Amino acid sequence: MRYAVRYKEAIIEKALVVIALSAIAVLGLIILFVFKEGSPVMARVGVIRFISGTKWAPSRGVFGILPMILGSVWVTLGALAIGVPLGLACAIFLAEMAPARVSSILKPSVELLAGIPSVVYGFIGLVVLVPFIRRWLGGPGFSVLAAAIVLGIMVLPTIISISFDAFKAVPAAYREGMLALGATKWQAIRMVILPAARPGIIAAVILGLGRAIGETMAVIMVAGNSTKIPSSALAPVRTLTSNIALEMGYATGEHREALLATGMVLFVVIALLNVAARLFAGGGRVSR
């Protein structure tokens, strides 16, 4: 009987180890399959030519993704320019200034914002933002600006909730010490809390960056998806993610490999960002 129990416990423990390794196994499979299918075309075209080529013409076998790389960069930087100040201000208000009852309503609303499907964001962008930009700012409306605004809103929940946690992790004594010295709340925030929460804020920005780069469906719906390098904020643009999603449905052969190679580039960028987030967060836990 006792041996039976001990035996059962040992089996359960082994089983748990195996199950727990499934996440890393999936990660391995993702890397294996995407890289295996994407690398032949990378090797044929050459990594440098693939990422620095300005022409994307799959039907003629020309694969250069510089326009999409720049597209992702512009759209993402634009999104951060909108999302970071707004998100940080919101997090400061929620963590430091709002009365408990107000923040107990606002915090779940922010998390609801994270729950809204990306296609809905894209659709609102399509029916509200794109016509607005076309009417008041000119151009086709489908633009870097439209994508940046939509993404700027979509990264808000990430930036708010991670920087909120960073503010909450600042010891109360810091705050109280400042207030006891006669500082106002804003002085305490500016001089003590923001500097103390800096690693968490940087991690929030980097993870927001990762979300913005990785977002696909919403961007497709508002960005216009032209394969030319955008000449202005009002010009249409195609990102790395949309390049994959737009053409994956019908691509075959070398064209499909080139899309997977685009996925490889995206994967490497995201991996580097995660490493950066981990470093800045000072070994703290990093998750969405």
Added chain:
Amino acid sequence: MKQERAKGPDQHVVNRRMTAVFAGAAMMTVGVLIFIVVYILNRGLHIVTPSFLSEAPRQMGRAGGIYPAIVGSILVTGIAVLIAAPVGVATAIYLTEYTREDRLPRIVRFGTESLAGIPSIIFGLFGFLFFVIYLDLGWSVLSGALTLSAMILPTIVRTSEEAIRAVPNAYREISYALGSTRWQTVTGVVLPTALPGIVTGVVLAVGRSIGETAVVIFTAGTSLRLPKSLLDPVRTLPVHFYILAREGISLDNAYGTAAVLIILVLVINITAYSVVNRFAARSR
């Protein structure tokens, strides 16, 4: 304030202004949420009739309802959660109850955290290459659900881990003192106590997967027919919505589908929070 220039600006005035600025930012964020919800419901709610929910689409979705997409969403999301929840909870149990922080758990943690950062389109690519083509499952409910389960796994692991860690150690000690084994302690004491937190995580994962498009469109397909088996292709609600809206098939039906999606997401999220709150109230 002007007369105080010598001493610099009045800090209390500055403080009040900054508070107003930050409150404004918070209001704007909530305003965006309210705008989106009201905008969609305002234009879509009148489309959502019982027949819209129970009929098959006609003319590619120009007319008729969204019944097959509802079935598709339920099947794909349901099966994804049925796969990811046990795996995720087991992983969380392993991380919290069976190890200290050494190499193996660090590898596990690295795996889940890396998965959490991968964009959905990459999951879509992977699911297409691995499940659809390599394992030859085709565009199907099963391919979609398996890929989606990989995507929501990190969410479930993280929330379950937090819930399990919140169980007071005294509970475990009492259980061990009574002669229970580790597994008996897990199933008899830890899991029941952590259950509301785990349920919340699972419900949030349902909410995430029900709105997911990029993964599902490349793995479950876009078929409008009702699936007869798990190996048949389906179209989920967000995919249906995306196709209606992007290809301009029917703006009215797109609004109707979006309204259904928004209501689902709201109900799911509010359920999750009420579970947490009830749990918090009880433990107080």
